[in-house]
Amino acid sequence: xxxxxxxxxLSSRMSTKAPSSNSVAHARRxxxxxxxxxxxxxxxxxxxxxxxxTYCTENARSDPLLMGIQASxxxxxxxxxxxxx
Amino acid sequence: xxxxxxxxxxxxxCDSCGKxxxxxxxxxxxxxxxxxxxxxxxxxxxxxxxxxxLQSLKKESxxxxxxxxxxxxxxxxxxxHQVAEKVEVLSSLSxxxxxxxxxHGNKVLCVDWCxxxxxxxxxxxxxxxxxxxxFTLNKVSEISLSVFYFDSNAQNGLDNKCSVVPLSLDKNExxxxxKKSVAMHTxxxxxxxxxxxxxxxxxxxxxxxxxxxxxESGQLLQSFHGHTADVLSLDLxxxxxGNTFVSGGCDMKANVWDMRSGQNIQSFxxxxxxxxxxxxxxxxxxxxxxxxxxTCRFYDLRADREVAVYQKDSVIFGASSVDFSLSGRLxxxxxxxxTINVWxxxxxxxxxxxxxxxxxxxxxxxxxxxTALCSASWDNTLRIWA
Numbered sequence: 001x002x003x004x005x006x007x008x009x010l011s012s013r014m015s016t017k018a019p020s021s022n023s024v025a026h027a028r029r030x031x032x033x034x035x036x037x038x039x040x041x042x043x044x045x046x047x048x049x050x051x052x053x054t055y056c057t058e059n060a061r062s063d064p065l066l067m068g069i070q071a072s073x074x075x076x077x078x079x080x081x082x083x084x085x
Numbered sequence: 086x087x088x089x090x091x092x093x094x095x096x097x098x099c100d101s102c103g104k105x106x107x108x109x110x111x112x113x114x115x116x117x118x119x120x121x122x123x124x125x126x127x128x129x130x131x132x133x134x135x136x137x138x139l140q141s142l143k144k145e146s147x148x149x150x151x152x153x154x155x156x157x158x159x160x161x162x163x164x165x166h167q168v169a170e171k172v173e174v175l176s177s178l179s180x181x182x183x184x185x186x187x188x189h190g191n192k193v194l195c196v197d198w199c200x201x202x203x204x205x206x207x208x209x210x211x212x213x214x215x216x217x218x219x220f221t222l223n224k225v226s227e228i229s230l231s232v233f234y235f236d237s238n239a240q241n242g243l244d245n246k247c248s249v250v251p252l253s254l255d256k257n258e259x260x261x262x263x264k265k266s267v268a269m270h271t272x273x274x275x276x277x278x279x280x281x282x283x284x285x286x287x288x289x290x291x292x293x294x295x296x297x298x299x300x301e302s303g304q305l306l307q308s309f310h311g312h313t314a315d316v317l318s319l320d321l322x323x324x325x326x327g328n329t330f331v332s333g334g335c336d337m338k339a340n341v342w343d344m345r346s347g348q349n350i351q352s353f354x355x356x357x358x359x360x361x362x363x364x365x366x367x368x369x370x371x372x373x374x375x376x377x378x379x380t381c382r383f384y385d386l387r388a389d390r391e392v393a394v395y396q397k398d399s400v401i402f403g404a405s406s407v408d409f410s411l412s413g414r415l416x417x418x419x420x421x422x423x424t425i426n427v428w429x430x431x432x433x434x435x436x437x438x439x440x441x442x443x444x445x446x447x448x449x450x451x452x453x454x455x456t457a458l459c460s461a462s463w464d465n466t467l468r469i470w471a
Contacts, residue, residue, distance in 0.1 A: 024101065024127065027142035033311070033349060034149035040351060040389055044160045048370070048388035049168035052413070053431055055368045057172065059412035064456040065471070066414055068179055075203070075220050076183040076457050076471035 094119050101128070101139055157390050165383070165392040169431035175414070178427065180458070182441045184469040186217055188224055192463040194447050202454045207467055219452075219459070219469055247274045247288050247298075268298045275317045278330075280344070287330060287344070289316040295332050297344060309342050311349040318362045323369045331372050333360030339374050341386065353384050355391045362406045366430075367413045373430075375404035381418045383430060395428040397435060406448045411455030419446030419460055425470075441468055 060066055064074065094117075098105050101124035108119045118138070120128065191211035198205055199216075204225060208214040216225040247268035268274060272291035279286055280297070285306065289295045295309040295316055314335035322329045329350065333339040339360055341351040358378035365372045371385045371392070379401050383393035395416065402422035409416055415436065416428040425439040425446055444463035451458050457471040 024139055024142065027139055027146065031142055031146045031149065033352075034146055034153065036348065036350070037352060038149055038153055038156070042157065042160050042389040043387045044162050045165070045385070045388045045390065045392060046163045046168060048385040049163065049165045049392065051387075052165070052366070052368070052371060052385065052392075053169060053172060055366075055370075056412050056414045056431060059367070060414060062455075063410050063412035063414065064454070065178070065180060065410045065451070065458065066175070066412055069456070074456055074471055076469055 099124055160388060161390065165385075165431065166433040169433075172431055174432070175429055175436050178415075178437050180427070180437065180439060180470050182439075182468050183457070183471045184219065184222060186219075186222060186467040186469070187465070188215055188217075189213065189465045189467075191465060192444070192447065193461040193465060193467055196448050196450055196459050196461040196467055198450055198452045198459065200453055202452050202456070205459055205467070207461055209465070217467070219457070245270050245273060245290075247277045247286065265300075265303075267300055267303050268296060270294070270296070272315070275315065276319045278319065278321050280321060281325060281327070287319060287321060289319040289332055289334075291315040293334070295319055295330075295342065307344065307347045309340075309347055309349070311340055311342075311352075312336050312338065317360060320363050320365050320372065323365055323367060327369065331363045331365065333363040333374050335359045337376075339363055339372070339384065351386065351389060353391060355382060356380070358403070361404065364407050364409060367409055367411065373407045373409065373416055375407040375418055377403035379403055379420075381407055381416060381428065383416075393430070393433050395426075395433060395435070400426065405446060408449050408451045408458070410451055417449045417451065417458055419449040419462075421445045423462070423464075425449060425458075425460055439470060442466070 094108055096107055097119065099108065099121040100119050102121065104121065106121040109122050109125050111118045111120065111125065189207065189209035189211055191209050193207050193209045196205055196207040203219050205217045205219050206214055207217065214228045218225055246266050267286050268277065268288045270288065270290035270292050274288050274290050276289040277286055284300055286298045286300050287295065288298065293312045293314060293316060296305055297307040298304065299306055312332065312334045316332050316334040319330055319332040321327065328344045329341055330344060331339055331341050337354060337356045337358060337360060339353045340349050342348065343350055356374065356376040356378055358376050360374050360376045362375040363372055370387055371383060373381055373383050375381050380394050380396040381404050382391050384390065385392045400420065402420050404418045404420050406419040407416055414430055416430050418426050418428065420426065423442045423444060423446065426435055427437040427439065429436050442460065442462040442464050446460050446462050448461040449458060457469050460468050460470065
């Protein structure tokens with residue numbers, strides 16, 4: 001299978017300083033973006049934190065790295081050698 | 086006969102671009118606008134509202150920024166770690182190195198788990214990608230790549246492309262021949278991920294953009310502009326119906342994007358240096374970031390702000406990579422001081438330090454079923470911790 005040619009090349013180039021002829025367009029874009037962000041519906045940190053905590057505690061039991069699982073169940077942990085009595 | 090005389094500035098700094106040049110004397114709503122001829126033409130072409138100048142736009146953006154900060158501040162009624170005081174303190178973890186995978190000839194830059202929870206694929210500066218069976222330590226296959234970068238500092242020989250290599254269990258198949266070039270940027274590709282459907286590929290690049298590609302045709306479906314410097318990392322939101330992803334870069338910002346519209350929905354700027362890695366919290370409502378400023382930070386998407394900073398005076402080296410444990414309670418972070426710090430996400434404290442690597446940790450990844458952590462390092466090895 002040959003390498004497929006791709007039909008689009010991104011042509012933007014990053015420059016840290018916008019040229020002065022674009023500064024109005026640039027400033028307008030920033031104002032637009034800020035307006036979008038200002039319209040975002042936020043919730044209180046107390047509510048967000050409570051939800052994060054709930055998620056953690058609900059899933060804690062099934063988190064092997066957190067709880068540690070039996071060596072016999074964990075394929076990575078070396079099983080204890082058998083002793084012959 | 087005209088008797089009136091009035092002063093007109095015919096040469097001086099232009100009100101718009103600031104360059105000293107001959108000025109056109111225009112009056113908009115009786116206000117003198119002293120622009121040079123170039124800016125007058127630009128104004129006409131860009132259909133500026135009457136009186137809209139660079140200054141007025143700057144003033145507007147400053148006041149919007151202030152308003153945003155106020156709005157975010159109003160909702161900051163409590164800190165996450167305060168709410169987390171109710172949660173039990175974690176007992177010490179018994180996580181140790183269980184496997185060391187040797188086989189790469191140079192720095193291991195990147196690693197990821199296969200959905201089957203036992204295979205891993207890693208890539209190295211030696212130009213090879215190796216698929217490992219993590220249980221048996223066997224190398225399943227080795228693929229030579231023309232280049233394969235992932236380190237933001239490794240600029241040599243980066244070919245700006247992202248290729249897809251289908252993996253199969255048949256050892257005899259010549260996988261390199263099936264390699265397909267999908268994405269092409271104008272600078273190095275720093276990160277990539279398949280979308281939920283596996284038919285599309287999302288990439289981030291040193292050219293400051295992210296892009297969504299169709300794997301089959303290689304066509305560019307959407308591009309994401311907004312970062313003002315190299316984008317170093319991206320992560321797809323975990324939801325099945327999710328259409329958002331987060332990216333972080335050298336402009337110290339983490340941006341959340343809508344994949345369909347290309348719109349930048351949210352932006353977070355609190356790091357003090359390059360963001361090397363971003364990773365979603367398992368519920369998809371938050372994400373963490375690792376930065377060269379030696380901190381990892383935790384951002385809640387619904388509260389639209391940073392809610393935790395994971396830092397210690399003794400931790401002074403940059404963090405290269407982060408990943409959450411299955412429940413999201415633990416955050417594993419790999420650092421340039423060769424260690425992995427394990428943080429309690431809710432309380433903000435460090436739970437454990439994992440020693441073992443002999444050089445920088447470049448990537449950490451928790452397995453899909455959460456049983457193990459894999460770390461890749463510049464010491465040419467990978468370690469599996471459990």
